Amino acid sequence: xxxxxPLWLSFRLAFVTTVILLALSLxxxxxxxxxxxRIKAVVEALISLPMVLPxxxxxxxxxxxxxxxxxxxxxxxxxxxxxxVFTFPGLxxxxxxxxxxFMVNPLLSGFKSLPPALREASYTLGKSKRTTLIKILLPNIxxxxxxxxxxSFAHTIGEFGVVLMIGGNIPGQTRVASxxxxxxxxxxxxxxxxxxxxxxFLLSFCILLVxxxxxxxxxxPQPLS
Amino acid sequence: MIKFxxxxxxxxxxxxxxxxxxxxxxxxQLLTLYGPSGAxxxxxxxxxxxxxxxxxxxxxxxxxxxxxxxxxxxxxxQKRSLGFVFQDFALFPHLSVKENIRYALPxxxxxxxxxxxxxxxxxxxxxxxxxxxxxxxxxxxVALARAIIRRPRLLLLDEPxxxxxxxxxxxxxxxxxxxxHHFELTTVLVSHHLPEILRLSDKVIxxxxxxxxxxxxxxxxxxxxxxxxx
Numbered sequence: 001x002x003x004x005x006p007l008w009l010s011f012r013l014a015f016v017t018t019v020i021l022l023a024l025s026l027x028x029x030x031x032x033x034x035x036x037x038r039i040k041a042v043v044e045a046l047i048s049l050p051m052v053l054p055x056x057x058x059x060x061x062x063x064x065x066x067x068x069x070x071x072x073x074x075x076x077x078x079x080x081x082x083x084x085v086f087t088f089p090g091l092x093x094x095x096x097x098x099x100x101x102f103m104v105n106p107l108l109s110g111f112k113s114l115p116p117a118l119r120e121a122s123y124t125l126g127k128s129k130r131t132t133l134i135k136i137l138l139p140n141i142x143x144x145x146x147x148x149x150x151x152s153f154a155h156t157i158g159e160f161g162v163v164l165m166i167g168g169n170i171p172g173q174t175r176v177a178s179x180x181x182x183x184x185x186x187x188x189x190x191x192x193x194x195x196x197x198x199x200x201f202l203l204s205f206c207i208l209l210v211x212x213x214x215x216x217x218x219x220x221p222q223p224l225s
Numbered sequence: 226m227i228k229f230x231x232x233x234x235x236x237x238x239x240x241x242x243x244x245x246x247x248x249x250x251x252x253x254q255l256l257t258l259y260g261p262s263g264a265x266x267x268x269x270x271x272x273x274x275x276x277x278x279x280x281x282x283x284x285x286x287x288x289x290x291x292x293x294x295x296x297x298x299x300x301x302x303q304k305r306s307l308g309f310v311f312q313d314f315a316l317f318p319h320l321s322v323k324e325n326i327r328y329a330l331p332x333x334x335x336x337x338x339x340x341x342x343x344x345x346x347x348x349x350x351x352x353x354x355x356x357x358x359x360x361x362x363x364x365x366x367v368a369l370a371r372a373i374i375r376r377p378r379l380l381l382l383d384e385p386x387x388x389x390x391x392x393x394x395x396x397x398x399x400x401x402x403x404x405x406h407h408f409e410l411t412t413v414l415v416s417h418h419l420p421e422i423l424r425l426s427d428k429v430i431x432x433x434x435x436x437x438x439x440x441x442x443x444x445x446x447x448x449x450x451x452x453x454x455x
Contacts, residue, residue, distance in 0.1 A: 117315035120276050123302040124309040125329040126375060135328070139319045 002195050005172055006180035013088070013163075013176060014156040017095040018103075021152050024096070025103040030133065032104070033111035034119075044108075048101045055098065055161030062094050063165050086168040091176070094166040095156045102151040110144025111137065143218045150211045154204055226251055227379060227411055231272050231282035235435060237263040244268060244435035250428065252287070255405065255412040257422045257443070260432035266415045267312075269432075270381045273413065274309050275302040286378050307379040308372030308410075312387070314364045316356035322367050323352040329371045342370045345407070346400060362393040366400060373408055380405075380412040386421065398424055423447065 028047075032040050050058055064070055066084035068077040076082040084090030114137060122132040138145065160178045167174025169183070177196050184193035230247035244265045250256045258266040271277035273284060275291065278299075284292040291300045317325050326339055343349055346366040356364055365385055373380060382401070386394045398421060405412055416422050422429060423443045431439045431446060439446060 115313070115315065117311045117313060118317065120274075120302070121309065121311060121315035121317075122328075123276070124274050124305075124307060125371065126303050126331065127328075128303060136317055140317075 002192070003180070006175050006177040006196065007199060009088075009172075009175065010157050010177040013091055013095060014153045016092050017099055017156045018149055018153045020092070020096060021099060021103040022149060025100070025107055025148065029104050029107035029111060030137075032108050047104050050098050051101045055159070056165065058098060059094070059162040059165030062097065062162070066090055066093075066166065085166065086170060086174060088167075088173060091163055091167045091174055094162050095159060098159060098162050099152045099155045102155045103148040106144045106148040106151065107141065110141030113144075114140055143215045146214055146218075147211060150207055154207050157200065157204070226285075226287060227273075228283065228285040229269070229273065231269070231279045231284075233268065233272070233277070233279040233282075235263075235265055235268060239263060242435045246430075246432070246435070246437055248430060248437070248440070250411060250413075252411055253405075253409050254427045255414060255425055257414045257416050257426040257429045258432055259416065259422060259429055259446075260438070264432040265435045266432055267383055270309070270383050270413060270415060273305075273379065274307055274381060275300060275305050305379075306375070306377045307381060308375065308377040309381045310365070310368045310372050310383065310385045312383045312385070314356075314368040314385075316364055316367055316371075318356055321353050321355055322348055322359070325356065325367055326371050326374055329374045331375060338374060338376075342374060345403065346370045361389055362397060365389070365397055369400065369404065373404060373410065376408060378411060380410045382412065382414045384415050384417065386416070386418065394418070394421065401425060419447065 028043075032044060063085060066073045066076075068074055068083060068085070073084065076084065082089065084093055118136055118140065119132055122136045123129075127135070158178060159176070160182070163174065163176055164179055167176070167179075169175050169179050175183070177200055181193045181196045181200075184190070184196065227250045229249070231244065233244045235242040235244050242263070242265070246265065246269060248256070258269060260266060268277060272279055272282070272292075279292075279294065281294040282292060283294070284290070286306070290296070290298050291305050292298060317328065320328060323339075323343070326342065327336075330336070330339055343352055346369065348363070348366055348370065351359065351363060356367065359367065368385070386397055389397065401412075402425065404410065414422075414425065416425075426443045429440065429443045429446050430437055
């Protein structure tokens with residue numbers, strides 16, 4: 001019998017992370033694309049850090065930060081009764097850091113690829129920055145939106161090091177599919193490991209295929225709206 | 226009446242250049258900015274539209290101050306009553322011709338004006354088509370209709386006819402004339418094309434290196450043999 005719990009946990013984690021990331025990354029990418037402040041280079045570097053750091057570095061520092069005996073963890077524990085170490089909410093927060101560049105970077109390059117005159121034309125037609133963002137900019141970066149959403153989702157499903165360190169591999173709570181494969185393999189249970197691995201393999205392939213197909217569709221101009 | 230005065234440092238291919246220009250224009254007039262590339266023509270349009278910041282200056286449109294660096298007034302483009310036709314038209318690629326024009330229509334405004342403009346610009350058969358499937362001349366007509374549907378005080382045209390052949394250029398000059406008189410639009414045009422300037426302008430400013438070299442009626446300026454390109 002396959003235990004579906006780790007797969008379900010992985011999808012729940014990826015879904016929640018992607019939704020929150022989208023809400024956070026849109027304003028962040030917009031600011032990075034159009035702000036003239038010099039500090040944005042520092043922010044860009046910080047956002048992209050998880051792409052180059054070993055996950056264990058991020059996991060280690062987040063573990064320390066979330067720990068109830070240190071600053072942020074103690075604050076959350078004392079005033080809000082929230083514990084992030086070895087819990088699902090902790091996994092979500094860690095995943096937000098870990099997958100942030102996979103959402104922000106596609107959105108940022110989407111905004112940057114649009115000709116400035118589109119935004120300026122909308123402003124000269126009396127439209128606010130908000131209306132311009134929603135009605136002009138976002139519809140024209142649809143491929144980037146899709147890429148950001150899908151990459152964040154897939155990258156969160158593929159987490160290993162960070163979720164192991166923050167979640168602690170607790171069955172039913174923080175034991176996601178990538179950890180379950182490792183567990184089953186360690187206990188020489190290759191057929192169960194293979195099931196999880198195959199499902200993740202096929203699913204990741206299908207997700208990427210959908211992105212590429214959709215981007216091919218978007219890149220063809222449509223004569224009529 | 227439009228009053229304009231601006232100082233700005235421009236970074237051009239020839240290095241740093243100081244833009245220092247002042248002019249006035251009457252309601253309904255068409256003023257053409259003429260001069261070599263890098264003289265500051267497009268920058269003046271952008272300053273008028275509020276798309277480019279300046280060091281110091283003042284802009285007034287029908288007694289409403291749009292910009293006054295001394296009083297720290299600087300209305301954003303949204304608050305300035307203007308229409309801007311960009312050199313590459315800047316049509317919204319995901320919207321049809323009709324949707325592009327409707328986007329500019331203020332909420333609650335009568336749709337009749339939109340239909341009237343679509344008819345005046347002969348865009349009826351194209352109204353459901355997206356911009357990338359239109360010719361340069363058709364795109365120009367959409368950009369013009371979109372820019373004037375708000376009935377702006379000031380219309381800014383940045384070399385809108387430069388990419389067109391002579392036949393299309395003539396026809397679009399007709400459209401501009403028709404629209405201007407129909408809506409009594411005060412217009413600033415950037416153009417290099419002398420027959421076009423002669424035909425459309427009430428007044429010409431010849432810019433060179435960020436300063437006004439000469440200004441006057443097109444007839445007066447064109448009698449001056451020093452003007453290049455004639």
